[in-house]
Amino acid sequence: xxxxxxxxxxxxxxxxxxxxRKSEIRLVSPNNKRKLEIxxxxxxxxxxxxxxxxxELGYNVKIFCISDTxxxxxxxxxxxxxxxxxxxxxxxxxxxxxxxxxxxxxxxxAREANVYRLAEVxxxxxxxxxxQGIPFAREYGGYLAxxxxxxxxxxxxxxxxxxxxxxxxxxxxxxxxxxxANGTVKAYPRHEMLDLVIVNGQAKGIIARNLVTGKLERFxxxxxxxxxxxxxxxxxxxxxxxxxxxxxxxxxYRKGAFFANPCFAQIHPTCIPVHGDQQCKLTLMSESLxxxxxxxxxxxxxxxxxxxxHQIKASQIPEEDRDYYLERRYPAFGNLVPRDVAxxxxxxxxxxxxxxxxxxxxxxxxxxxAIKRLGHQRVAERYGNLFEMYEKITAxxxxxEPMMIYPAIHYTMxxxxxxxxLQTTVPGLYAIGEANFSDHGGNRLGASALMQGLADGYFILxxxxxxxxxxxxxxxxxxxxxPEFDEAEKAVQARIDRLFSIKGKETVDSIHKRLGNIMxxxxxxARDEAGLKKAIQEIRDLKKEFYQNVxxxxxxxxxxxxxxxxxxLEDFFDIGELMAxxxxxxxxxxxxxxxxxxxxxxxxxKRDDANFMYxxxxxxxxxxxxxxxxxxxxxxxxxxxxxRNYKD
Amino acid sequence: xxxxxxxxxxxxxKAKGHFETYHIAGIEExxxxxxxxxxxxxxxxxxxxxxxxxxxGCQSSGPVSFDHDCREGICGACGLYIDGxxxxxxxxxxxCQLFMRHFKDGxxxxxxxxxxxxxxxxxxxxxxxxxxxxxxxxxxxxxxRTGAAQDANNILIPHDDAEESMDAAACVGCGxxxxxxxxxxxxxxxxxxxSSLALLPQGRPEAKRRAKAMVAKMDELGxxxxxxxxxCELECPKGINVSHIARLNREFLKAKFSD
Numbered sequence: 001x002x003x004x005x006x007x008x009x010x011x012x013x014x015x016x017x018x019x020x021r022k023s024e025i026r027l028v029s030p031n032n033k034r035k036l037e038i039x040x041x042x043x044x045x046x047x048x049x050x051x052x053x054x055x056e057l058g059y060n061v062k063i064f065c066i067s068d069t070x071x072x073x074x075x076x077x078x079x080x081x082x083x084x085x086x087x088x089x090x091x092x093x094x095x096x097x098x099x100x101x102x103x104x105x106x107x108x109x110a111r112e113a114n115v116y117r118l119a120e121v122x123x124x125x126x127x128x129x130x131x132q133g134i135p136f137a138r139e140y141g142g143y144l145a146x147x148x149x150x151x152x153x154x155x156x157x158x159x160x161x162x163x164x165x166x167x168x169x170x171x172x173x174x175x176x177x178x179x180x181a182n183g184t185v186k187a188y189p190r191h192e193m194l195d196l197v198i199v200n201g202q203a204k205g206i207i208a209r210n211l212v213t214g215k216l217e218r219f220x221x222x223x224x225x226x227x228x229x230x231x232x233x234x235x236x237x238x239x240x241x242x243x244x245x246x247x248x249x250x251x252x253y254r255k256g257a258f259f260a261n262p263c264f265a266q267i268h269p270t271c272i273p274v275h276g277d278q279q280c281k282l283t284l285m286s287e288s289l290x291x292x293x294x295x296x297x298x299x300x301x302x303x304x305x306x307x308x309x310h311q312i313k314a315s316q317i318p319e320e321d322r323d324y325y326l327e328r329r330y331p332a333f334g335n336l337v338p339r340d341v342a343x344x345x346x347x348x349x350x351x352x353x354x355x356x357x358x359x360x361x362x363x364x365x366x367x368x369x370a371i372k373r374l375g376h377q378r379v380a381e382r383y384g385n386l387f388e389m390y391e392k393i394t395a396x397x398x399x400x401e402p403m404m405i406y407p408a409i410h411y412t413m414x415x416x417x418x419x420x421x422l423q424t425t426v427p428g429l430y431a432i433g434e435a436n437f438s439d440h441g442g443n444r445l446g447a448s449a450l451m452q453g454l455a456d457g458y459f460i461l462x463x464x465x466x467x468x469x470x471x472x473x474x475x476x477x478x479x480x481x482x483p484e485f486d487e488a489e490k491a492v493q494a495r496i497d498r499l500f501s502i503k504g505k506e507t508v509d510s511i512h513k514r515l516g517n518i519m520x521x522x523x524x525x526a527r528d529e530a531g532l533k534k535a536i537q538e539i540r541d542l543k544k545e546f547y548q549n550v551x552x553x554x555x556x557x558x559x560x561x562x563x564x565x566x567x568x569l570e571d572f573f574d575i576g577e578l579m580a581x582x583x584x585x586x587x588x589x590x591x592x593x594x595x596x597x598x599x600x601x602x603x604x605x606k607r608d609d610a611n612f613m614y615x616x617x618x619x620x621x622x623x624x625x626x627x628x629x630x631x632x633x634x635x636x637x638x639x640x641x642x643x644r645n646y647k648d
Numbered sequence: 649x650x651x652x653x654x655x656x657x658x659x660x661x662k663a664k665g666h667f668e669t670y671h672i673a674g675i676e677e678x679x680x681x682x683x684x685x686x687x688x689x690x691x692x693x694x695x696x697x698x699x700x701x702x703x704x705g706c707q708s709s710g711p712v713s714f715d716h717d718c719r720e721g722i723c724g725a726c727g728l729y730i731d732g733x734x735x736x737x738x739x740x741x742x743x744c745q746l747f748m749r750h751f752k753d754g755x756x757x758x759x760x761x762x763x764x765x766x767x768x769x770x771x772x773x774x775x776x777x778x779x780x781x782x783x784x785x786x787x788x789x790x791x792x793r794t795g796a797a798q799d800a801n802n803i804l805i806p807h808d809d810a811e812e813s814m815d816a817a818a819c820v821g822c823g824x825x826x827x828x829x830x831x832x833x834x835x836x837x838x839x840x841x842x843s844s845l846a847l848l849p850q851g852r853p854e855a856k857r858r859a860k861a862m863v864a865k866m867d868e869l870g871x872x873x874x875x876x877x878x879x880c881e882l883e884c885p886k887g888i889n890v891s892h893i894a895r896l897n898r899e900f901l902k903a904k905f906s907d
Contacts, residue, residue, distance in 0.1 A: 052794070053794040056794060067717060068725065068777055068778065069777065069778065069780065072717055072718075072723040072725050074718060074723070076718065077718045077720055077722050077723065086800070086801075126800045128792070128795070129800075130797065130800040130803060130850070131796070131797035131800075131850055132789075132792060133790045133813075133851050135805075135811075135813040135817050135844065135848065136800075138806070138811075139807065140806075140807045142805050142806050142807070143801050143804065144800055144801055160814055163722065163818060166722055166818075166820075167814075167817060170817065174788060174789035174790070175789060177781070177785045177789050178785075178789040178791055180785050187781075189778065189781075212770055241719070242716060242719060275678045276676050276679070278675070278676060278679050278686070278687055279679075279683060280719075283720050284720075392745060393745070394678065395678070458794045458795075459794070459795070462794065505694075507693045507694065509690060510690065551693055553696075553710045553711060554710050558660065558771070559660070561711070562710075
């Protein structure tokens, strides 16, 4: 194990670790909390809940977001629900089962202690959210309702219609507003972090661009918390919001924070396909549709051709000419194979030339059998709102013709490396929510992203950050007029000046699209050595081209969305390369990471526990230098490591 | 498909704005309205400067600025006034969920920002909606500290109350209600929050203070009065019902009478 990766996992039995750590953590008295300042970057579930909780404790908090108001953060788009080990259904759920399901779902690449703590605090999240007035679904007796989600055998998911993320975020945002009104939190909307400032090896502030005036501004603090989400938009097309980006994480990486497991990205099988090259965003359709929908493509190429030319409709293709490829390849699980398997199988058929729309990147999800079997009304009860949503977007009715779906990038499990206290390798710098790497291993289970964001923000960070700050209260407020801040601001200014000086011919989006294609083709659902090496070279070449030929219109000192995008794309190049590099190193298949070279005879993912049961943490060594790999071994003391089996 | 786009251009909050017209072709009917604007922007950046703008003596108007983010109708960032309607001609959608098949090929489409005293223009189609945050900061929350909550099932809430509260909580804070209202009133926005919390037992202890504080802040920030035209309800992308305004009025009057 690298001596730079000290995970600080408390000793003792699993169920006592968090209690033990909490009892060891030093406290900060209320009069000293008033003297301490904390910067939180990002206002999603993690950032908003952390800032509100820290404000309640009496710290002085500054919170930043790129949108016009904290409430727009992309947590808002989560549909399905939030897991919690409440056992309200009396179905023998427990903290241990939620922990076990999460570790197993992550394909044994997450830390036992972190995941157990996540499961342990999950119940308190629901209590907190109900107290905030979140209108979760209720049974007629007035008690909370639950539903079931993929990959588990209990009903532990709490939900507010298909808008659970929205309601949880509005709850955290309301708490944030309460603290803004109290004066403990100050919000800086339309501000984008562009660098981390380090003083004497410790995180002491940020440089941010005011997105309305365009001015660079300096902010100092005793500690900095990164809550800026994932980096799925490296692929250009994803289910992430348009402005979601990985730039804050990259800035921290360049300033010494290690970046862990960057290659672990989740690809969701049921998204509305790309309709042409004019598109820039993909929309998810709920996974629940696979309960009753059958996935197929035509057996004959001539039918494919006719479909693409709109000469025939799917419903006109006779049963014997349809290839229900999931049922064919995975008879035991059929259409309900796990996300990664379903995604790879769809890609395989489309790559073989059987994609059913003009772009060749779509398969059918057909409900005609379900409608025959269950009747119109029961199908409508189960999926009516999803059918409507699909029809609104595509102008095609799933009642008459099958849906068309295709996999899309959805979530990133990798992120900034953190220890048990959620502190990065830079003292005073913390990372929470999707921005860190810690809880989901190689694959995240449904309804667990919301749980993690709120666990980190409400219950874990506000406790653990105290340990660091207990040594800092005697330090004066961070002076922003120091050489360290001067230098950081100068470097950001140089980046901006360079972008405007290029005056090339290509738009930022057109280059980002090409990066997305490189990523999707080589660092997507199936990866191999040759493709990954090619991707690294192509990304470098494209980055060079960007610096020679991009056109960033307008000027710095105005509202300039093209400049925002150009700055983010610079970082996406580096994330893309790091993802490819990590994927190249990890020659096993694991969770969302599938190496073509590592599969069983039946084409299933083959994990290599002997050689890869570790967290890959990358240390930045400078522009144009190879990063250094550090390994944090994963030890499973409390559960038995098994092969995930989807066959029986 | 092809269109003529008559778009409001305004360099910043202080500058005088004007309409500019652009021609755009090769748009797929499945493209969303915002994707169409993305394509227009690509075109404007590549051209560097459009001829109409040159005639006006403008060197380059550059790409059109507009707020957007999730593009699935939930974040509330987007909001354009299209052919005289908030979020355009389709009912109960946000602008990002409006598709070009709802327009006639060759049509001239007028695109404006939200126009309201409460929402100053930042640039082009981007407006400042921070007044909404200020209204919510005045009282749109329940004062519970992290960790202070009792077990969630100790608070029983009848199914129908939870559902009605959720109807109101669906508000995305886009501002279409204000932009649509001839008085520039924010009543539907304020009502959605007040009503959602008033329907739940957890929201009752602060109900009086909340209704008074939020209404006072709304008035202070220059939003107009409600005259019951119900235009807001028609244009709300989430279909939030004006009955929530009635509940806000009841909550407000109850609070006033108990003073």
